[in-house]
Amino acid sequence: xxxxxxxxxxxxxxxxxxxxxxxxxxxxxxxxxxxxxxxxxxxxxxxxxxxxxxxxxxxxxxxxxxxxxxxxxxxxxxxxxxxxxxxxxxxxxxxxxxxxxxxxxxxxxxxxxxxxxxxxxxxxxxxxxxxxxxxxxxxxxxxxxxxxxxxxxxxxxxxxxxxxxxxxxxxxxxxxxxxxxxxxxxxxxxxxxxxxxxxxxxxxxxxxxxxxxxxxxxxxxxxxxxxxxxxxxxxxxxxxxxxxxxxxxxxxxxxxxxxxxxxxxxxxxxxxxxxxxxxxxxxxxxxxxxxxxxxxxxxxxxxxxxxxxxxxxxxxxxxxxxxxxxxx
Amino acid sequence: xxxxxxxxxxxxxxxxxxxxxxxxxxxxxxxxxxxxxxxxxxxxxxxxxxxxxxxxxxxxxxxxxxxxxxxxxxxxxxxxxxxxxxxxxxxxxxxxxxxxxxxxxxxxxxxxxxxxxxxxxxxxxxxxxxxxxxxxxxxxxxxxxxxxxxxxxxxxxxxxxxxxxxxxxxxxxxxxxxxxxxxxxxxxxxxxxxxxxxxxxxxxxxxxxxxxxxxxxxxxxxxxxxxxxxxxxxxxxxxxxxxxxxxxxxxxxxxxxxxxxxxxxxxxxxxxxxxxxxxxxxxxxxxxxxxxxxxxxxxxxxxxxxxxxxxxxxxxxxxxxxxxxxxx
DNA sequence: CCATTTTTTGCAAGCGCGTGCAAAATTGCA
DNA sequence: TGCAATTTTGCACGCGCTTGCAAAAAATGG
Numbered sequence: 001x002x003x004x005x006x007x008x009x010x011x012x013x014x015x016x017x018x019x020x021x022x023x024x025x026x027x028x029x030x031x032x033x034x035x036x037x038x039x040x041x042x043x044x045x046x047x048x049x050x051x052x053x054x055x056x057x058x059x060x061x062x063x064x065x066x067x068x069x070x071x072x073x074x075x076x077x078x079x080x081x082x083x084x085x086x087x088x089x090x091x092x093x094x095x096x097x098x099x100x101x102x103x104x105x106x107x108x109x110x111x112x113x114x115x116x117x118x119x120x121x122x123x124x125x126x127x128x129x130x131x132x133x134x135x136x137x138x139x140x141x142x143x144x145x146x147x148x149x150x151x152x153x154x155x156x157x158x159x160x161x162x163x164x165x166x167x168x169x170x171x172x173x174x175x176x177x178x179x180x181x182x183x184x185x186x187x188x189x190x191x192x193x194x195x196x197x198x199x200x201x202x203x204x205x206x207x208x209x210x211x212x213x214x215x216x217x218x219x220x221x222x223x224x225x226x227x228x229x230x231x232x233x234x235x236x237x238x239x240x241x242x243x244x245x246x247x248x249x250x251x252x253x254x255x256x257x258x259x260x261x262x263x264x265x266x267x268x269x270x271x272x273x274x275x276x277x278x279x280x281x282x283x284x285x286x287x288x289x290x291x292x293x294x295x296x297x298x299x300x301x302x303x304x305x306x307x308x309x310x311x312x313x314x315x316x317x318x319x320x321x322x323x324x325x326x327x328x
Numbered sequence: 329x330x331x332x333x334x335x336x337x338x339x340x341x342x343x344x345x346x347x348x349x350x351x352x353x354x355x356x357x358x359x360x361x362x363x364x365x366x367x368x369x370x371x372x373x374x375x376x377x378x379x380x381x382x383x384x385x386x387x388x389x390x391x392x393x394x395x396x397x398x399x400x401x402x403x404x405x406x407x408x409x410x411x412x413x414x415x416x417x418x419x420x421x422x423x424x425x426x427x428x429x430x431x432x433x434x435x436x437x438x439x440x441x442x443x444x445x446x447x448x449x450x451x452x453x454x455x456x457x458x459x460x461x462x463x464x465x466x467x468x469x470x471x472x473x474x475x476x477x478x479x480x481x482x483x484x485x486x487x488x489x490x491x492x493x494x495x496x497x498x499x500x501x502x503x504x505x506x507x508x509x510x511x512x513x514x515x516x517x518x519x520x521x522x523x524x525x526x527x528x529x530x531x532x533x534x535x536x537x538x539x540x541x542x543x544x545x546x547x548x549x550x551x552x553x554x555x556x557x558x559x560x561x562x563x564x565x566x567x568x569x570x571x572x573x574x575x576x577x578x579x580x581x582x583x584x585x586x587x588x589x590x591x592x593x594x595x596x597x598x599x600x601x602x603x604x605x606x607x608x609x610x611x612x613x614x615x616x617x618x619x620x621x622x623x624x625x626x627x628x629x630x631x632x633x634x635x636x637x638x639x640x641x642x643x644x645x646x647x648x649x650x651x652x653x654x655x656x
Numbered sequence: 657c658c659a660t661t662t663t664t665t666g667c668a669a670g671c672g673c674g675t676g677c678a679a680a681a682t683t684g685c686a
Numbered sequence: 687t688g689c690a691a692t693t694t695t696g697c698a699c700g701c702g703c704t705t706g707c708a709a710a711a712a713a714t715g716g
Contacts, residue, residue: 020673021673049672050673051442052383053672056378058701059701098413114377281585282581282610334703346704349704350664350705380702384672386704
């Protein structure tokens with residue numbers, strides 16, 4: 001434990017404890033001379049302000065909850081990781097909370113979130129804004145990919161899935177592809193709407209036709225199963241679109257190794273996300289890229305806006321782009 | 329913010345604030361009748377103890393830092409994730425801290441760790457025990473895979489790499505493999521010793537010979553590069569051992585798609601970790617499995633021991649096993 | 657039924673720090 | 687040099703909770 005307190009530093013520096021507190025507080029009024037004395041004493045004693053006490057005293061909090069779903073590879077890989085780093089760099093304390101299928105609303109979360117939060121970043125469809133809002137004492141929660149109608153009291157970062165999907169269908173159209181299979185996200189997820197429904201709309205605009213579809217759960221295995229089921233029900237289409245890369249890779253492996261098909265000759269399989277593996281030559285998976293970096297940037301921008309201006313501003317929204325990567 | 333405090337609950341329940349505190353503290357002395365009154369009032373008011381204040385008052389902390397390296401796929405995938413869940417289930421608050429190449433010792437970490445920790449779980453070779461110990465107020469830090477000589481004041485969870493490697497070399501030996509390439513971990517990492525050096529010892533015990541080696545950094549790309557370099561320098565050996573799966577997959581892809589080789593016919597490539605992708609048919613990668621679950625179990629066991637007994641007990645050590653998975 | 661033991665309760669003093677306020681020190685300007 | 691304006695400083699209270707201690711209540715037993 002860091003047992004050295006501000007009092008000890010104050011004594012050693014020959015100043016009051018307030019002075020110590022002030023030298024460690026941004027834009028507080030301390031003379032350069034005092035600050036120097038304090039800093040010196042602090043260095044000699046190895047003092048570091050105790051964030052817990054500070055938080056309690058000031059009524060603020062630098063803790064940011066990252067609320068995500070349990071299966072890390074089901075959502076965007078590395079999102080949490082990059083967020084973690086970015087928040088830390090801002091002096092905020094990221095605190096990752098995973099909710100799983102057992103998530104039963106506010107109660108569960110309240111059990112886990114035992115501390116006042118600066119804000120929260122929510123990347124879990126199942127979580128309602130109202131479950132989180134009470135804990136965020138500085139800024140409203142930031143909800144990711146919540147294309148559903150949402151509480152007005154939250155900030156939102158959305159992904160413009162539609163553009164990437166449009167690019168993809170144009171590409172397929174130009175290649176003279178006519179028929180499509182689809183492996184969707186879970187019906188309850190926001191990705192179901194933005195990706196699967198988005199695809200249907202895009203198809204409607206071209207002369208391509210959806211032949212059949214299956215619901216997946218974003219896992220590699222569900223991609224495998226989906227391909228099996230789809231191919232047991234009818235002839236091969238020109239292409240298969242999966243709502244994320246993991247399922248696309250599962251489908252591709254099953255197409256190749258179980259059904260002996262050649263990809264993309266016999267069927268073109270397309271994913272969504274552009275995870276690192278998508279570019280590996282074993283898969284060389286065409287996909288719709290959504291940049292984790294863009295998302296993190298958007299989030300950090302919102303946080304900085306909330307820090308700068310008073311938080312009475314109304315909802316802040318950001319949309320990050322997508323683009324189709326053909327991988328010829 | 330959760331503005332309802334213990335005082336308000338106390339007033340409503342017609343008891344003292346101590347009573348409220350005690351009903352929310354494990355094995356504190358409260359009568360059932362009082363507890364009930366308090367619980368009722370708390371429910372009605374939506375009260376939840378403020379962990380920050382509690383922590384400050386009790387001088388304890390339920391925060392556990394997970395200190396890991398920056399590149400999430402370089403270390404064991406999902407370790408952090410599983411730890412997160414396990415700790416949360418115990419009522420502890422996991423706090424992930426990534427240190428990267430810029431890590432410059434204690435100062436950096438001290439900047440990040442701004443709060444007293446219950447304990448820390450360190451999965452980053454670069455971090456010294458002495459950088460962490462001062463922050464852990466309840467239990468000593470738990471160092472993972474630190475096969476180096478270590479500070480005696482920490483607990484340790486090691487992986488028994490040697491056994492898996494021994495199994496693998498036996499297998500290769502039985503297959504009549506004689507010659508080996510090696511892609512090591514970074515020389516500075518603990519895995520360099522346990523895996524690469526371990527392999528050398530195992531080879532020495534059989535009649536196999538190390539032909540050539542390259543140093544990698546655990547990334548897929550470094551596996552690709554390593555294979556290129558190795559194959560530019562001499563004839564193909566019977567097999568290639570990589571210090572983790574990611575590099576093995578990189579090597580395999582380059583072997584197949586750049587050098588037109590057939591794996592495992594022309595060369596057998598073996599990894600380490602058993603990540604999910606290793607079992608995907610595109611790779612079907614023989615590997616030495618180390619179970620993340622085993623590691624998490626070992627860690628949680630140590631934590632529980634430290635909670636139960638007084639922490640004056642000397643170093644606790646656990647070793648988790650490995651095993652070779654041939655994937656015929 | 658009372659004396660004794662055990663359990664429960666409330667009091668009050670902190671935990672380490674932030675911050676409003678008024679006093680002290682410094683500065684500016686005539 | 688003298689006085690007002692400004693900055694710096696220290697005091698002291700409080701953030702929401704835990705906990706040792708002593709008093710009150712309940713339980714025990716003869």
